[in-house]
Amino acid sequence: SAVISQKPSRDICQRGTSLTIQCQVDSQVTMMFWYRQQPGQSLTLIATANQGSEATYESGFVIDKFPISRPNLTFSTLTVSNMSPEDSSIYLCSVEGESKSYGYTFGSGTRLTVV
Amino acid sequence: GDSVTQMEGPVTLSEEAFLTINCTYTATGYPSLFWYVQYPGEGLQLLLKATKADDKGSNKGFEATYRKETTSFHLEKGSVQVSDSAVYFCALSDRQGSGGSYIPTFGRGTSLIVHP
Numbered sequence: 078s079a080v081i082s083q084k085p086s087r088d089i090c091q092r093g094t095s096l097t098i099q100c101q102v103d104s105q106v107t108m109m110f111w112y113r114q115q116p117g118q119s120l121t122l123i124a125t126a127n128q129g130s131e132a133t134y135e136s137g138f139v140i141d142k143f144p145i146s147r148p149n150l151t152f153s154t155l156t157v158s159n160m161s162p163e164d165s166s167i168y169l170c171s172v173e174g175e176s177k178s179y180g181y182t183f184g185s186g187t188r189l190t191v192v
Numbered sequence: 193g194d195s196v197t198q199m200e201g202p203v204t205l206s207e208e209a210f211l212t213i214n215c216t217y218t219a220t221g222y223p224s225l226f227w228y229v230q231y232p233g234e235g236l237q238l239l240l241k242a243t244k245a246d247d248k249g250s251n252k253g254f255e256a257t258y259r260k261e262t263t264s265f266h267l268e269k270g271s272v273q274v275s276d277s278a279v280y281f282c283a284l285s286d287r288q289g290s291g292g293s294y295i296p297t298f299g300r301g302t303s304l305i306v307h308p
Binding site: 110118120169171180181182184185188 | 224226228233234235236237238241281285294295296298299300301
């Protein structure tokens, strides 16, 4: 299965600023996924990133707040813009397996605290 | 839509105790089922999976059986260790998103704390 390197692992940011999270995969993958995991909660899908096209956002998430780049088949970034304390969460990137039965591989996560 | 319901935690056990974490699901199709584990400060790792009814997934002493009649996928381990302390997520994969990918649906997670 793929290996994902995600960074930064954690950050403390001032409200109103932006943070860009990077994920590098050791193999070429078609789809990459970005999740948010709020304290004590499950994972919520933010968007799906396909190389060469605009990301597809889930209900409740918009491109202006969470712009995503996918310049090639091994790399993606998620930016959390104009941050507020409510954005304090763990953010995870993920890649899918070969089919729905294969399972998903996750990055180690970025723990964001907005003060 | 699809959903996954897990028992609420934390589950607190002594070392060598028997573990059960309940998971039930609703799905419109015929999903694959997964358990993921998240150790402190780390991302999620796939623990085990099952892709059809009556399949048993197993890994590191953990087991779960795909029960279609009860729409359940309970996680069990006969003798837990302190190192098993983590958050466990039940998930299903059935919803197809854009581009033909399958998007998993996760439960809320169950925290397991094992004391020496």
